[in-house]
Amino acid sequence: MGRGSTLAGLAEKVPAGRSIPDGAEQVVVMNGSRLYERRYEGKWEVQKSDPQGMLPKGVFRLDTAAPAKTDNGATYAGSILHVSAKGVYQVHGNGVARHDPTAFQQVPKVGDSPKIEYANGRATVAGCDIPPPSQTKGRSR
Incomplete structure (x- = not known):
């Protein structure tokens, strides 16, 4: 991965044979925001956005x-x-x-x-x- 990589880019590059199923859910906490996302047709779609508050930064899979x-x-x-x-x-x-x-x-x-x-x-x-x-x-x- 070179410069300019994003967390979204990392989520899209899942190794072959380990695809993330549609309906998967995750919370992404970064840049002052908390994003609740759901996987739909192979892409993560933001369902809800809130302020980060005191949550730790990171990508947290809910379905797993x-x-x-x-x-x-x-x-x-x-x-x-x-x-x-x-x-x-x-x-x-x-x-x-x-x-x-x-x-x-x-x-x-x-x-x-x-x-x-x-x-x-x-x-x-x-x-x-x-x-x-x-x-x-x-x-x-």
Whole structure:
């Protein structure tokens, strides 16, 4: 690759035999923007563009994200890249973890950097999942 190469150019040059299927999804964070892209007819098409915020720079494939382990005590910490009906996608180590959105009482927002812990198959966001006032003990005034 010579000078002037772009991330889009890298995504297009996939080795033979390793094509990226249509419908694949990724988040590209660079130049102050967060781009949610979907593969269509062999090309990446931007579906949504937002400010970068505090997200780390990089290209993050969502369709190849590892499902989060829901064992008791499983913990994930990192930035939330994308939230959809398919999953809550979080930077985890050198990859992306996909959490089931139905496992949350309150789904985290894109750009948050929460610590997500699992207990009894439920995902809790440290410091955020506080029961509604009707479920707390004590008197109301």
